[in-house]
Amino acid sequence: TNARISYVLYLADNALILGHRNSEWCGHGPALEQDIALSNIALDLLGQARHLYQYAAELYNQLNPSAPVTEDHLAYLRDVRDFRNCLLAEQPNGHWGQTVLRQFFFSCWQYYFYQQLQHSNDTQLQAIAIKSLKEVTYHLRWSSEWVIRLGDGTAESKTRMQQAAADLWPYTHELFQPAAFEQEAVSAGYGVTPGSIEKDCLGRIQHIFSEATLSVPVTQPGLHSGGKTGVHTEHLGFILAEMQFLQRAYPGSEW
Amino acid sequence: TNARISYVLYLADNALILGHRNSEWCGHGPALEQDIALSNIALDLLGQARHLYQYAAELYNQLNPSAPVTEDHLAYLRDVRDFRNCLLAEQPNGHWGQTVLRQFFFSCWQYYFYQQLQHSNDTQLQAIAIKSLKEVTYHLRWSSEWVIRLGDGTAESKTRMQQAAADLWPYTHELFQPAAFEQEAVSAGYGVTPGSIEKDCLGRIQHIFSEATLSVPVTQPGLHSGGKTGVHTEHLGFILAEMQFLQRAYPGSEW
Amino acid sequence: METVEITCPDQVFLDKLDRELKIEPKDWMPEPYRQTLIRQISQHAHSEIVGMLPEGNWITRAPSLKRKAILLAKVQDEAGHGLYLYAAAETLGISREKMYQQLHNGKAKYSSIFNYPTLSWADIGAIGWLVDGAAIMNQVPLCRNSYGPYARAMVRICKEESFHQRQGFEILLTLSRGTPQQRAMAQDAVNRWWWPSMMMFGPPDASSPHTQQSMRWKIKRFTNDELRQKFVDICAEQATILGFSLPDPLLKWNATTGHFDFGPINWDEFNQVINGNGPCNKERLDARRKAWDDGEWVREAAEAHAAKQKTKAAAA
């Protein structure tokens, strides 16, 4: 069950951290409509994170009934090395194009991932996958449209998008490299083989990039990974310092 | 003695927060020499803050011998509303011109302030004033030179400096408006009457601005104040969340 | 021979007002009525948008996942309100770009309350309770204002606002039952937001020259002082439930008037904030201008792409 907790936390942290990043845009978007759309995605991700943390807490409390935890313990009282989110999720927002491209890469992965997770033998994960998939389908469409719009927009927007792709692409490989807890999850029948969805993801990305008149960067899986085992980029520490401040400063309070 | 603690904390917080802001530049300055110079000022301010916090802790512990505190308690375990630093100190670094101008306004105030504080009837404050004054004299000279250099540099640098002056000037008034604890400090003979150094400060600023071919903004003391009573700008919360993270996340540890 | 009755448009307009009918975008309306509405609706829209900033300041620091979701949804609602209101103003013949321009160059105002900083989590509660509370007090009568699109926008907005207000109250209630530190945090927030909230109703009637005209046009339904008094009466009661005091030593029930008396408002502060010298005026406008400027290439690209699509569709 430790592997199961890790697995659920990995999915929860992904959703929380990307939702957090997106929420930083709230009030600062390029147009009101986009401000609202991105906040919506942030809310969806936050909702997914909550379901997952609640399930992780349930699993944890079965193992440690004497010191039960809640979703908030898991989100607010773990430090950088305990977070398992992929490095892609924690990358800075940059400009609007970087944000929508990060969302596109992530939603693309989440889309194929949740499709598989619907067949999990863990009924809770199954339920979360089914519910989340509806949201993610919209995220994928929305972010695809923005990638196309900006890729095939002005010369400036195309340049910006191609640069954003170069910056973010190295962080995509990690999603398809299995961590130990994922291998256990696959063996036990509740998880998805990360590599099994790579081809579909890449196909979708290639399709959208081609509509966007952008070229897909070519890089080898390398050292831009480690999130699943808690080896993050330097950004996450600052995210957590801000996010966790109140829970850390006023321990044990109800809010 | 509560007023005395407040007074010492006010001076300590000023030094810590401005030192913290300056230290954010470390590794990112416009030239190595300036990186080093500003880090030096940050180190001096941090040193002043430590002396002052140590003294404040001493005063506090005399009143509360059962739960003694250290300099680190005072710096790391108080929240925004307990910090007393002037709003000027917490303003974002902005560009290099904003940083040196913020330093100039602050050093100018500190210079005349410590000159007076040398005559405090509190021997500890006296000693800190005497020691600090040497450092501040250098800070004032260095920042004056930069204000002149950038004011009387290129057209671009002049515009930037004049804008920086407009942005920062409203925060200078607060330094000369007495808080209750300052009035007590004056009555008891250990503090400086804030208004008493305003003329000298203004004279010095006018002199340097005239050399810099800049005009001194004209504003009335207004609502850009409150730091002394803990009513800050929204920036301080983020500074503290970052600065205090480890002490908050790992309470009671030795580092 | 038939007689042709010629009714002058002005009379039709006033007649409609008298019969509590709505004025619609295609109806004739006096130019000062149109201008007053544009000023008021756009100012209201700007307030929603600028109002996202002080609360948005705590989204990344909300103390629990639930609170984070509620706050994010709330600030998002405000963006939605902004949208409704800009759309309502556009029916009067002004573009959203033009309104933004007026906001960014300081010509248009927004509610001065948003020029105060949010310094603790409790401020989110206090804003919900007091600021949204005052807003609702102002806005509920606006649901019956004479201009159709504005009135309909206000109906949607008021429904959400009262939800926000309850959420704010609930944050304070939770803090009031929390640790001594939390209670102090909440009392402090109430202390700081009380007077600015009182100022949200605008200057006293005696110095509010446009009130009469606005009431005649049925844009306004109550005077500033009437609404302010209602607000005080409600808040004074609710503060008791919360167990917080309001920072006004002169606040006292007056059995004769059937209202709470309250102390003098610092109109000098109000005027300073209105005139740009509030604690955060510069931050707020800078943030809005930056969002707009940073978004320029995005809007350009979106337009360029749409144009390309149109050309393609035409060619196909």
Add this chain to the structure above:
Amino acid sequence: METVEITCPDQVFLDKLDRELKIEPKDWMPEPYRQTLIRQISQHAHSEIVGMLPEGNWITRAPSLKRKAILLAKVQDEAGHGLYLYAAAETLGISREKMYQQLHNGKAKYSSIFNYPTLSWADIGAIGWLVDGAAIMNQVPLCRNSYGPYARAMVRICKEESFHQRQGFEILLTLSRGTPQQRAMAQDAVNRWWWPSMMMFGPPDASSPHTQQSMRWKIKRFTNDELRQKFVDICAEQATILGFSLPDPLLKWNATTGHFDFGPINWDEFNQVINGNGPCNKERLDARRKAWDDGEWVREAAEAHAAKQKTKAAAA
């Protein structure tokens, strides 16, 4: 008639090297010697400057005022080292601007260790202990290198570096005596920094083609593998004092050789990082480029002001 002895400069140069005399900027030197030095010294200077970033990352989050002061002073020292080294390289006829250019466009390298992220406070200790430790191991022999300005710069640098290394060791020692969380934090940092530190000595001698020439020129005094072995021997001992393990299951005292044996190094990772694909290569270069670009108007203004002052002085 007197005979004039003509000594060819190459011979004078080699003769000096043999007699352990310093080559000074005005002395004749072979072009490849000059180029090798420029490459090495500038690379070393860049390493100091880029090396400020991973540690600078924790200045604002140092856990006590004392640690904050020590760390800030340390990172500042590194800027100072950069200054000495750029100045030494400038004596070889290259400008600081040119060197920056080469750093910013990726032509010049810097120590690949700085492309790893600092993830916890313990990393500051591990960097001090391991990274500064490895640096000193490399640098102490450089104090005796044949080029005068470089050798003299290294003397100053080494003095400070060993101070930094002790500070790092002391951070780890404090953590080792701390809470279980702190001990875990420190062990984790040691685990992450050990192998990259081992790589700091460069490729194994067998694949280090320039070593022989550099040793002949007395720029280098020991081979990469010699220095690496020394480093392992010292660290293995010190790790015991700290109570931390080194993440190498093959690490073992070998009584025959009188050294510690150690496991194979992942040279593939090393090459990836060198070639720009390390975890933080992009962040580091972006940060340096941004500092340089943001500083452009400042440098221009400073020059313009200096020129004005000069004109004034000349006129007076």
